[in-house]
Amino acid sequence: MGKPDSRRGSLGLFVIVVLAGAGTMIVELAAVRVLAPWFGTSAAVWTNVIGVVLFALAFGYLVGAQLAARERPQASLALALFAGAAFTAWLPSLAGPVAGFFLPSGVTLARAGDLLIWGSLATSFALFAPAALALGCVGPLAVECLHRQSGEHAGSAGGRVLCASTLGSLAGTFGTTHYLLPTLGIAWTFYLAAAVMASLGVLSWWLARPRSTLGALPLLLAGSAVLGHGYGGPQLGEDTRLLESIQSPYQFVRVVERGEGEQLSRQLQVNEGFDSYQSVWQPQPGLLPPGYYYNYFALPAWWSHAEGDWSLLVLGLGAGTAWRVLEGTMPEGAHLDAHGVEIDPLVVSLARRWMDLPEDGENHRTLAGWDARAALSRDERKFDQIILDTYANQMEVPPHLSSVEFFELVEARLTPGGWLSINIGGFALDDPVVSAIAETAAVAFGSEALLLRVPFSRNVVAYLRRGVPLPTPGSSTWALPDGDVSALLAPCEMEGRWALMEPPVVAPLSDDRNAIETLQRRSLELAAAQIAAHKLR
Amino acid sequence: MRAALLGSVLLTVLAFPAFTSQGGVAEAVRWVGEGRYAQALDAATKLGSAQERGQAQLYVLHHAGALNEALEAGLRGLDAAPDDAWLLDRCAYLAISLGAGSLARELCIRLEEHATPEAWEAAAWMLDEAEALEADRTAEALALSRARWSAALFGLASLVLMAWWGRRSPHSKSSTPRAPSVSVDGGMP
Numbered sequence: 001m002g003k004p005d006s007r008r009g010s011l012g013l014f015v016i017v018v019l020a021g022a023g024t025m026i027v028e029l030a031a032v033r034v035l036a037p038w039f040g041t042s043a044a045v046w047t048n049v050i051g052v053v054l055f056a057l058a059f060g061y062l063v064g065a066q067l068a069a070r071e072r073p074q075a076s077l078a079l080a081l082f083a084g085a086a087f088t089a090w091l092p093s094l095a096g097p098v099a100g101f102f103l104p105s106g107v108t109l110a111r112a113g114d115l116l117i118w119g120s121l122a123t124s125f126a127l128f129a130p131a132a133l134a135l136g137c138v139g140p141l142a143v144e145c146l147h148r149q150s151g152e153h154a155g156s157a158g159g160r161v162l163c164a165s166t167l168g169s170l171a172g173t174f175g176t177t178h179y180l181l182p183t184l185g186i187a188w189t190f191y192l193a194a195a196v197m198a199s200l201g202v203l204s205w206w207l208a209r210p211r212s213t214l215g216a217l218p219l220l221l222a223g224s225a226v227l228g229h230g231y232g233g234p235q236l237g238e239d240t241r242l243l244e245s246i247q248s249p250y251q252f253v254r255v256v257e258r259g260e261g262e263q264l265s266r267q268l269q270v271n272e273g274f275d276s277y278q279s280v281w282q283p284q285p286g287l288l289p290p291g292y293y294y295n296y297f298a299l300p301a302w303w304s305h306a307e308g309d310w311s312l313l314v315l316g317l318g319a320g321t322a323w324r325v326l327e328g329t330m331p332e333g334a335h336l337d338a339h340g341v342e343i344d345p346l347v348v349s350l351a352r353r354w355m356d357l358p359e360d361g362e363n364h365r366t367l368a369g370w371d372a373r374a375a376l377s378r379d380e381r382k383f384d385q386i387i388l389d390t391y392a393n394q395m396e397v398p399p400h401l402s403s404v405e406f407f408e409l410v411e412a413r414l415t416p417g418g419w420l421s422i423n424i425g426g427f428a429l430d431d432p433v434v435s436a437i438a439e440t441a442a443v444a445f446g447s448e449a450l451l452l453r454v455p456f457s458r459n460v461v462a463y464l465r466r467g468v469p470l471p472t473p474g475s476s477t478w479a480l481p482d483g484d485v486s487a488l489l490a491p492c493e494m495e496g497r498w499a500l501m502e503p504p505v506v507a508p509l510s511d512d513r514n515a516i517e518t519l520q521r522r523s524l525e526l527a528a529a530q531i532a533a534h535k536l537r
Numbered sequence: 538m539r540a541a542l543l544g545s546v547l548l549t550v551l552a553f554p555a556f557t558s559q560g561g562v563a564e565a566v567r568w569v570g571e572g573r574y575a576q577a578l579d580a581a582t583k584l585g586s587a588q589e590r591g592q593a594q595l596y597v598l599h600h601a602g603a604l605n606e607a608l609e610a611g612l613r614g615l616d617a618a619p620d621d622a623w624l625l626d627r628c629a630y631l632a633i634s635l636g637a638g639s640l641a642r643e644l645c646i647r648l649e650e651h652a653t654p655e656a657w658e659a660a661a662w663m664l665d666e667a668e669a670l671e672a673d674r675t676a677e678a679l680a681l682s683r684a685r686w687s688a689a690l691f692g693l694a695s696l697v698l699m700a701w702w703g704r705r706s707p708h709s710k711s712s713t714p715r716a717p718s719v720s721v722d723g724g725m726p
Contacts, residue, residue, distance in 0.1 A: 118684035455602020
């Protein structure tokens with residue numbers, strides 16, 4: 001090969017390496033999004049995906065090292081790229097069947113603990129390992145090609161290839177999260193990555209000047225994948241209608257509808273693979289049917305005998321369910337000054353289209369695209385009530401929104417006598433997640449937390465108050481004037497349905513030490529054990 | 538967790554058995570009618586008969602939305618009166634709502650033996666539901682085992698292949714002359 005040929009070949013190789021590096025990160029980052037509707041995006045799922053991809057890459061490096069010793073590494077490189085393209089192109093179509101194989105329908109959240117971990121691991125292996133393995137071959141083969149073409153030292157060639165590959169991975173990382181997924185969605189992100197890899201394969205094949213055209217076979221396989229079913233997330237129930245679904249920079253979001261007439265209701269679901277939801281809507285504002293924890297956010301305004309403006313901040317606004325419940329239940333003479341923080345702007349857009357979330361105005365202000373803690377840090381205003389409802393997926397509480405430092409910040413944003421109301425997913429008052437969050441908040445507030453179990457649900461609402469004692473069943477401050485809101489109290493007055501949580505000496509959850517994910521898994525295990533413990537003697 | 542409602546348990550008609558609508562049970566039922574669950578539970582707990590206590594506690598707790606506790610109270614009542622059709626029916630319904638398939642199935646089978654002909658249809662429906670739940674639980678257990686074995690097999694097979702492949706020293710079949718200065722084979726770390 002002459003010098004210009006060698007230079008052209010090296011340039012081609014670097015293009016291949018950069019784009020293959022980007023492809024690896026596209027597969028890895030989009031992989032978590034593919035799994036999210038079934039398994040969530042907890043640290044355990046991320047760990048499984050990253051672990052499997054690293055493992056497959058290591059295997060790929062080894063395979064690449066073997067192939068590099070063969071006569072025509074450039075042709076092997078082309079084959080690796082074709083294989084990577086084919087495996088990547090089929091990911092959207094295979095995701096549903098494979099995830100469904102390891103997480104069948106009918107599994108309830110209470111029983112999903114181990115399945116979330118093992119299912120996501122097995123699914124990651126089956127789906128992503130082949131593509132990552134193929135892409136892992138690219139590095140060693142590229143080094144070998146470069147070394148043979150230019151006569152560079154192996155170390156020099158390896159270093160330059162690593163640099164190019166890592167820069168490509170960097171571009172793939174940012175591009176996937178901030179551009180590809182929100183713009184193209186999951187399926188077309190994979191198709192694009194596959195198309196790029198297939199094109200690189202053609203380039204590599206051309207550089208190798210092959211004697212056969214068999215290498216085009218994986219290209220055809222990759223192409224045929226686009227004709228498959230694509231990616232649609234988990235199936236809807238028979239009685240559920242899909243109104244709209246989108247891929248946001250954060251998650252898969254959809255609005256579904258059930259029932260007719262007065263029974264009509266809509267739910268906003270975010271990566272929901274189980275029997276859960278993020279927000280709910282019914283035609284009229286006000287209390288929802290029994291079993292919805294949002295109703296219990298209405299109590300503080302009544303306990304405080306609110307008059308005039310009642311300033312409310314909802315952290316984790318979602319589609320604004322808490323706003324609608326409070327709007328329909330405020331005590332006479334009080335009116336709602338509603339603020340909300342929602343991290344995902346597309347959730348807000350969907351909510352405005354389908355769930356009557358008001359546009360910003362005098363009494364409604366939405367801060368979209370902000371993390372709750374970041375928003376709270378920058379806003380010096382004080383509120384009469386702050387509602388914390390910042391769940392991701394089915395059950396994931398972000399650690400930085402459950403730490404003592406966070407709750408100290410919340411307390412500082414409350415007026416004297418102001419309320420913090422927290423929705424906590426938990427199966428009992430002594431559920432590990434409920435205890436940890438309530439105790440942590442109690443430490444931050446320096447006072448007790450009141451816990452109420454929401455009837456017909458697996459939720460507990462915790463109340464804390466700044467500088468004023470909490471009402472408890474039997475106390476003079478507990479009872480409310482007769483009405484729909486006061487009726488919420490009666491089921492909670494029974495023994496075992498409410499508790500006062502004393503602040504412990506040390507907060508269980510902090511920014512430094514936060515085991516919330518472990519506690520969530522423990523909570524699910526205990527719930528399954530609780531159900532299994534019911535026996536006919 | 539923004540949980541869904543626990544099944545379809547939202548206060549279906551919970552008619553109380555007529556033969557117990559007197560005395561302490563009647564008091565508990567009355568308190569429930571007035572929405573005073575704590576008093577109702579007190580009245581139910583004070584009942585002397587274990588069967589009536591189970592019935593009344595289940596009734597109160599189910600109305601108050603405490604499903605696990607209601608089921609447990611019903612099962613205690615069944616300890617004393619294993620053939621009580623009302624308790625069997627309510628416990629089966631609660632077990633289905635809570636997803637306890639095998640318990641629900643046991644209760645339904647016993648209920649079919651003791652239910653009146655008018656209740657057979659409901660019992661059969663609940664038995665179907667219970668069996669579907671059991672099938673779900675079986676599928677769940679199988680899926681977990683499948684996931685564990687698959688992950689372990691994938692991992693082990695890959696490790697074995699890697700070890701085998703790693704032991705094979707790459708030897709060059711290349712006809713391309715190598716640069717004289719190079720002494721190490723190319724490869725990613």
